[in-house]
Amino acid sequence: MNQLSERAQQVLEAVVIDHIRSGEPVGSRTISKRHLLQVSSATIRNVMADLEEMGLLLQPHTSAGRVPTEKGLRFYIDSIMKSKDLEDQEKRLIQQALKDVHKDLATLLQKTSKVLSGFCKQAGVVLWPKITLTRLKHIEFVRLRAHQIMVILITKSGLVNHVVLHGEEDVDQDELDKYGRYLNDIFRDMTLGEIKERIIEEMKNEKNLFDELYSRALKMTDQAFQSTFESSELYIEGQLNLINNPEFSDVERLRHLFHAFEDKSKIIRLLDLTLSNASGVKVILGKESSLNELYELSIISSPYKRGNTMLGALGVIGPLRMDYSRIVPVVEFTAALLSRLMEEPE
Amino acid sequence: MNQLSERAQQVLEAVVIDHIRSGEPVGSRTISKRHLLQVSSATIRNVMADLEEMGLLLQPHTSAGRVPTEKGLRFYIDSIMKSKDLEDQEKRLIQQALKDVHKDLATLLQKTSKVLSGFCKQAGVVLWPKITLTRLKHIEFVRLRAHQIMVILITKSGLVNHVVLHGEEDVDQDELDKYGRYLNDIFRDMTLGEIKERIIEEMKNEKNLFDELYSRALKMTDQAFQSTFESSELYIEGQLNLINNPEFSDVERLRHLFHAFEDKSKIIRLLDLTLSNASGVKVILGKESSLNELYELSIISSPYKRGNTMLGALGVIGPLRMDYSRIVPVVEFTAALLSRLMEEPE
DNA sequence: TGGTAGCACTCTCGTTCAATGAGTGCCAAG
DNA sequence: CTTGGCACTCATTGAACGAGAGTGCTACCA
Secondary structure (H helix, E strand, O other): OOOOOHHHHHHHHHHHHHHHHHOOOEOHHHHHHHOOOOOOHHHHHHHHHHHHHOOOEEOOOOOOOEEEOHHHHHHHHHHHOOOOOOOHHHHHHHHHHHHOOOOOHHHHHHHHHHHHHHHHOOEEEEEOOOHHHOEEEEEEEEEEEOOEEEEEEEEOOOOEEEEEEEOOOOOOHHHHHHHHHHHHHHHOOOEHHHHHHHHHHHHHOHHHHHOHHHHHHHHHHHHHHHHHHHOOOEEEEOHHHHHOOHHHOOHHHHHHHHHHHHOHHHHHHHHHHHHHOOOOOEEEEHHHHOOHHHOOEEEEEEEEEEOOEEEEEEEEEEEOOOOHHHHHHHHHHHHHHHHHHHHOOO | OOOOOHHHHHHHHHHHHHHHHHOOOEOHHHHHHHOOOOOOHHHHHHHHHHHHHOOOEEOOOOOOOEEEOHHHHHHHHHHHOOOOOOOHHHHHHHHHHHHOOOOOHHHHHHHHHHHHHHHHOOEEEEEOOOHHHOEEEEEEEEEEEOOEEEEEEEEOOOOEEEEEEEOOOOOOHHHHHHHHHHHHHHHOOOEHHHHHHHHHHHHHOHHHHHOHHHHHHHHHHHHHHHHHHHOOOEEEEOHHHHHOOHHHOOHHHHHHHHHHHHOHHHHHHHHHHHHHOOOOOEEEEHHHHOOHHHOOEEEEEEEEEEOOEEEEEEEEEEEOOOOHHHHHHHHHHHHHHHHHHHHOOO
16 A cells, blocks of 8 residues: 555654654644644544554554654655755855865765764764775785785775785795886776786786796785775764664663674675665665664665766664654765765876 | 771772672671671671771662772772682683784784683773884885875884875875885884984984985975874774673763773873883773773773883773772783784794 | 670662553544 | 544552661670
8 A cells, every 4th residue: 555645644744753853652632733733633543543554653552652663764755755955054064074184085084974973963974985996006015024925005095905915935025026016017097896807817817827926916916805805994983973862772772783883894785785776865774674783773875976986885874763854965965075076086 | 097907808808809799789798698707797897887987998878788999999909809810721712812813913913802802801902012113114105196195104013004195296106116215225124213213313414405305205204104103003892891781781871981982092091001101910990090081990901012122002991890800810911922922023 | 895696777679559641542423 | 524522541650668788886795
């Protein structure tokens, strides 16, 4: 039953808005007084009973008001919600906050995360640009001590990634320098994804196996890539904001919460979903994530891009009860702004 | 009154031990039953009243048992406590946990922090070796884009530090490579502290000002050092353990707690204290830290070293009510072990 | 004179109970 | 279809109360 009467929608909207504001179950009288002056509370009660039957509302106990279910929120967000546009002043505030730091990507992204968390009073997240899409600026090999070599990858965007390799054979610094010069010439300005493919290809090519130096260099780079691709960076800021939400005033829940943040990989995977799909703001509610660590959290996210290529994602994480009508535009605006900032440099 | 009668000490000890175990105020009868069978509860009560007058114990309310004060804990730790030696098996467990990873310093230190937290069921902390003492392995300059240069410092211990500099003038990669070769030759294997001094000295030296290249390279390195010295790395693991302590079952306190962890610099400064003083395990109780963020936490820490030079510090952070008699030896042992592991490589 | 037994007293904590009030469902009338 | 009215349910609150833990004090004992 995707069709709801005009009135049912109004009631659902009223319940959601009121509940988001107060955190409490909301009763029929409250609605008839505050939102729909035309009809009496009894009428509202009838509608609410219908909505409950459809699974959009829920009564914590018999004599309590109603609370929106996940399904109810979903419907509200998809069909009813009217986003409140940002005030010009708010826009300016965000722009200003990101203007000052836009030179260094690392701090820019971290700052973005902070801005998101600050504006939405929840946790803000920003995912680094997909590593496969970023271009290599420089690769360097440093011998730390016997059998221990550090490989440092620097991407154009300013991400520095280092890996320590433990080799069978010992290689001296001079030879490593040769590797470096060699590979820098070939790979510079290619994306890491392209490089990876190239390496696989070259390693198959038998004749290269005879070129000792080249072969070893490739092998090392390959190893370094292995762990580089695994480590995806994610900035999470403002986790402390979440504690203020009354839904987490219970210690047991707080434990769940921080447990969820403990390994970022789950959240990264979730944000990756945002990337894979069409662009635009996406809201994932509680159990929809099918990660039970996040079953009572929701994520509002959007990709940011350069031109037509999706780079990374950013968003806001908070409890199910959030002011979506405000946060969605904030995320949208911030993503657009960040995308614009990503254009500039070259 | 630093002199306490034998019996008073026994009573204090009993109160501390029992309170650490249970978290509750402990009464006279409990003590006479569980710890000091010879005397009656009435006698204990008299002693307790004395101890309270001295400020070592405290009664939450009239008809409750006693709880040790900070001062009481201090006295207990300094004068009464008998450390329980670690079981051989525990020692072996710790050794084994650190054996596997001892090749890469970053992971070794992180693992150490995890081990500490795991063994003590509190948060474990490990401070990176003091940056001024570590030796430079390699310095590299990479031009990211116009007016934007990344300086990468790699230390012998495997710490990688990068800084993005925004220069007035643009320098091309070839020149930067020259800087690199130049500086690597001079500075390699010196400690960062020595290098810093050397730079200051050289920059004063007027004749160097005419060597354009050298002068610019020095200036850049100096800038890079600026922010490198500020950023000291600290691993904190197992913060989640702290939530389990009943003293943090109150949400307000939890907020305080996580707030305290939010900026690591406070904790770093506290650990630095451990370094500056004589070696050995040090316990800082609550307000003694004179950081009001940490007023209800205590830190048990110890330096670790190579030979006679203190490198860094490690320790355990938890509530005032911790099993010091067990944790102190764990920290002690782990610090000694880590020191031993730092000897090996060369 | 130091230790002890006993007792009255204090204070917290959990339980019970009733009152309160918010909110519902349903029915009959408009 | 809407509405007013009414009986009903249930969480919450606060008061009263008893149980239990623990104390301080006093009188007594070796």
